[in-house]
Amino acid sequence: MAISPATEKNRQLRLQARPKGLLAPGDLQLAESPVPELKDGQALARVKYLSIDPTMRVWMVVDSYLPAVAIGEVMRAIGFAEIVESRHPDYKKGDRVTGLTGLQDYVIIDKSAKHFFQKVPKIPFVSDTVFLGVLGTNGLTAFFGMEIAAPKKAETLVVSAAAGATGSIVGQIGKIHGCRVVGIAGSDDKCAWITRDLGFDAAVNYKHADWKEKLAAATPNGIDIDFENVGGEIMQEVLNRMNLHGRVVLCGLISGYTKEEASMASLGTILVKRLRVQGFIILDYASRFMEAAKQLGQWKMFGKLKDRETIVEGLEKAPEAINMLFTGGNIGKLIVKV
Numbered sequence: 510m511a512i513s514p515a516t517e518k519n520r521q522l523r524l525q526a527r528p529k530g531l532l533a534p535g536d537l538q539l540a541e542s543p544v545p546e547l548k549d550g551q552a553l554a555r556v557k558y559l560s561i562d563p564t565m566r567v568w569m570v571v572d573s574y575l576p577a578v579a580i581g582e583v584m585r586a587i588g589f590a591e592i593v594e595s596r597h598p599d600y601k602k603g604d605r606v607t608g609l610t611g612l613q614d615y616v617i618i619d620k621s622a623k624h625f626f627q628k629v630p631k632i633p634f635v636s637d638t639v640f641l642g643v644l645g646t647n648g649l650t651a652f653f654g655m656e657i658a659a660p661k662k663a664e665t666l667v668v669s670a671a672a673g674a675t676g677s678i679v680g681q682i683g684k685i686h687g688c689r690v691v692g693i694a695g696s697d698d699k700c701a702w703i704t705r706d707l708g709f710d711a712a713v714n715y716k717h718a719d720w721k722e723k724l725a726a727a728t729p730n731g732i733d734i735d736f737e738n739v740g741g742e743i744m745q746e747v748l749n750r751m752n753l754h755g756r757v758v759l760c761g762l763i764s765g766y767t768k769e770e771a772s773m774a775s776l777g778t779i780l781v782k783r784l785r786v787q788g789f790i791i792l793d794y795a796s797r798f799m800e801a802a803k804q805l806g807q808w809k810m811f812g813k814l815k816d817r818e819t820i821v822e823g824l825e826k827a828p829e830a831i832n833m834l835f836t837g838g839n840i841g842k843l844i845v846k847v
């Protein structure tokens with residue numbers, strides 16, 4: 510069925526103000542515009558699912574590895590979409606894509622613009638949403654981050670935000686490599702999930718007063734690899750327990766994303782422990798995504814990677830969903846079903 514611009518509206522969440530702390534009502538504002546008419550070289554895709562990522566909060570405020578979203582612009586987001594009409598040579602109706610759809614119902618994919626869209630296959634018994642999680646950015650981030658970590662059998666790996674989309678996969682890849690894996694997470698339910706269902710050797714709830722002692726007890730041989738998703742006090746305590754010449758994979762610093770000034774882990778610890786610290790951004794690995802997706806897909810098929818999703822219904826709920834990342838409201842991959 511053709512989309513009629515006259516009757517169909519495109520709801521969009523536009524950035525209205527740069528948030529301070531958590532998103533406040535009105536920072537993202539819902540607007541409606543007509544569904545754009547197609548020109549030659551364009552395809553129209555209907556967005557079905559949106560990936561809710563901590564980096565969106567960074568994009569709202571500062572220039573980082575991508576420029577900050579401009580005030581008034583549709584909020585940048587990764588999404589899963591299906592082509593509904595096409596005058597684009599590379600896409601036909603029914604094709605499914607992931608890419609920077611933005612927080613909106615419809616997106617135009619234009620031949621002349623760089624959109625970072627990738628076609629995804631329809632695989633029996635595989636849900637669309639895995640292409641935003643375990644076979645999407647988070648799986649790829651875990652995969653390449655663990656490549657940087659270069660884990661060896663029997664080493665101790667600690668991962669923070671361990672019950673989140675990225676951390677939960679990192680820990681399971683650590684187990685595939687034969688590591689002792691310890692996760693740090695913010696609730697007893699999350700700790701139970703990663704140990705009972707995902708096979709982590711231990712989990713520490715950082716909201717309990719004695720979490721530092723628990724971390725020490727869970728890492729009797731010290732820590733060889735810190736897969737860092739959080740920063741601040743959690744990172745400092747992990748660094749305190751690192752073995753000499755340990756490796757720190759700096760993936761994210763979520764504890765600082767909603768603050769004006771993030772608290773930094775001590776460079777002195779890095780010096781004294783002779784740690785190797787490497788930051789990375791997943792976009793740098795774009796040319797190897799297919800290779801990684803094949804490996805992740807195989808692990809998933811053979812039951813070595815389990816995943817879980819927290820689904821929030823409705824485009825209009827996206828601002829609340831973004832805040833859930835910072836209050837720990839998600840287990841596994843956080844997705845908005847449009």
Ligand SMILES: NC(=O)c1ccc[n+]([C@@H]2O[C@H](COP(=O)([O-])OP(=O)(O)OC[C@H]3O[C@@H](n4cnc5c(N)ncnc54)[C@H](OP(=O)(O)O)[C@@H]3O)[C@@H](O)[C@H]2O)c1
Nearest residue numbers: 670673674675694695738760761762763764789790791837
């Ligand atoms: N380098 C890259 O290319 C790249 C790509 C993707 C993601 N990342 C980074 O990876 C990290 C995880 O991202 P994700 O998408 O997988 O999100 P996620 O882990 O699914 O969700 C974020 C989780 O972080 C935890 N958290 C939030 N604030 C915290 C705080 N102040 N202290 C401790 N934990 C806190 C919460 O869990 P608790 O209940 O456990 O607190 C929350 O559920 C983020 O830092 C993100 O920026 C980096």
